[in-house]
Amino acid sequence: MGLLPDQIPWWIAGPLLGLLVVGLFAVSNQPLGASGAYVQTMKTVRGDSDSVSWRVFYFVGIFIGGAVATILGPGVSIRTGYTALHAAGWSELAIVVVVLLGAIVMGYGARVAGGCTSGHGICGTAQRSPSSWAATATFMAAAVVVTFLLTSFTALGDISPAVPK
Amino acid sequence: MNLVGLLFGAMFGFVLAAGQLHDYDTIHATLRLESFYVFGLMGLAIGISLPLLWILERRQITTTFGGPLSLSRSKIEKHHIYGGALFGAGWSIAGTCPAPALAMLASGATYGAVAVVGLFIGLWIRDRQLEAANHAIREGDGERSTLPHTKTLGAR
Numbered sequence: 151m152g153l154l155p156d157q158i159p160w161w162i163a164g165p166l167l168g169l170l171v172v173g174l175f176a177v178s179n180q181p182l183g184a185s186g187a188y189v190q191t192m193k194t195v196r197g198d199s200d201s202v203s204w205r206v207f208y209f210v211g212i213f214i215g216g217a218v219a220t221i222l223g224p225g226v227s228i229r230t231g232y233t234a235l236h237a238a239g240w241s242e243l244a245i246v247v248v249v250l251l252g253a254i255v256m257g258y259g260a261r262v263a264g265g266c267t268s269g270h271g272i273c274g275t276a277q278r279s280p281s282s283w284a285a286t287a288t289f290m291a292a293a294v295v296v297t298f299l300l301t302s303f304t305a306l307g308d309i310s311p312a313v314p315k
Numbered sequence: 316m317n318l319v320g321l322l323f324g325a326m327f328g329f330v331l332a333a334g335q336l337h338d339y340d341t342i343h344a345t346l347r348l349e350s351f352y353v354f355g356l357m358g359l360a361i362g363i364s365l366p367l368l369w370i371l372e373r374r375q376i377t378t379t380f381g382g383p384l385s386l387s388r389s390k391i392e393k394h395h396i397y398g399g400a401l402f403g404a405g406w407s408i409a410g411t412c413p414a415p416a417l418a419m420l421a422s423g424a425t426y427g428a429v430a431v432v433g434l435f436i437g438l439w440i441r442d443r444q445l446e447a448a449n450h451a452i453r454e455g456d457g458e459r460s461t462l463p464h465t466k467t468l469g470a471r
Contacts, residue, residue, distance in 0.1 A: 156335065158334055160356040175368060179382060208327075220421060250432065252433065257433060262397065263397075265458050271457075274457045311347065313350045314340075
């Protein structure tokens with residue numbers, strides 16, 4: 151609907167996320183993480199007795215919030231979401247397989263490390279947790295290295311991503 | 316607490332989508348070191364929340380639903396490093412991470428569903444692995460959902 155810009159600047163989104171982190175700690179003593187919400191949602195679906203229900207509501211909330219911001223901003227557009235991979239000439243099957251495998255590695259790694267970009271990367275570091283700082287430094291470095299390899303050895307290197315301001 | 320979870324999830328997803336953090340190009344422009352967007356965003360988020368949490372901790376505040384505020388600080392162990400390395404690799408390859416993948420799907424990007432399914436499979440594999448080895452599944456500092464004194468949190 152264009153009520154929001156397509157992309158709000160990082161110096162607005164960053165502090166907003168920071169305040170949300172503090173807010174959730176102040177209200178519930180819990181981190182504003184995401185991988186934990188996946189874990190609890192999976193446990194709930196499986197019917198485990200020790201699942202934590204509010205994390206499932208939180209999981210659904212992330213989806214709803216994402217939809218609302220999209221509707222108020224650029225509007226919902228049905229697409230695959232991997233324009234760069236299409237432009238690099240990858241087939242549909244290749245993209246699905248690569249994204250699926252990447253996500254499996256990511257989910258596995260998050261569970262081994264005990265958090266993801268939000269859980270360790272923002273909430274854990276903000277709690278001044280040594281393990282979170284170590285995990286965050288490692289995943290940042292690993293992501294930059296793997297991106298370098300992807301752009302060096304695949305056709306992705308010929309595609310320039312739109313650079314956000 | 317369920318309503319609190321829904322609201323905070325919604326605000327979280329809202330900010331992620333408003334910042335296009337669910338967008339492949341936003342993530343990859345940063346990981347290619349061509350943009351400062353994600354680094355700046357995470358840095359400012361930490362820069363705001365770290366000192367505020369420190370103050371709240373020193374004041375020993377009691378949280379609304381979770382008892383006295385207790386931040387967790389775990390020592391560095393090997394699994395934080397190799398788990399982090401795997402996570403970082405997957406983050407780059409899939410071009411999205413757990414919360415943005417949900418916002419991605421919500422914005423109409425259909426392959427966001429592939430990423431969400433993959434994430435569930437990856438987490439599931441790890442839990443099965445630990446179960447098979449009879450290892451207790453511990454929650455990391457980034458994924459904790461229950462605390463010893465908030466065991467009934469989920470039931471509220």
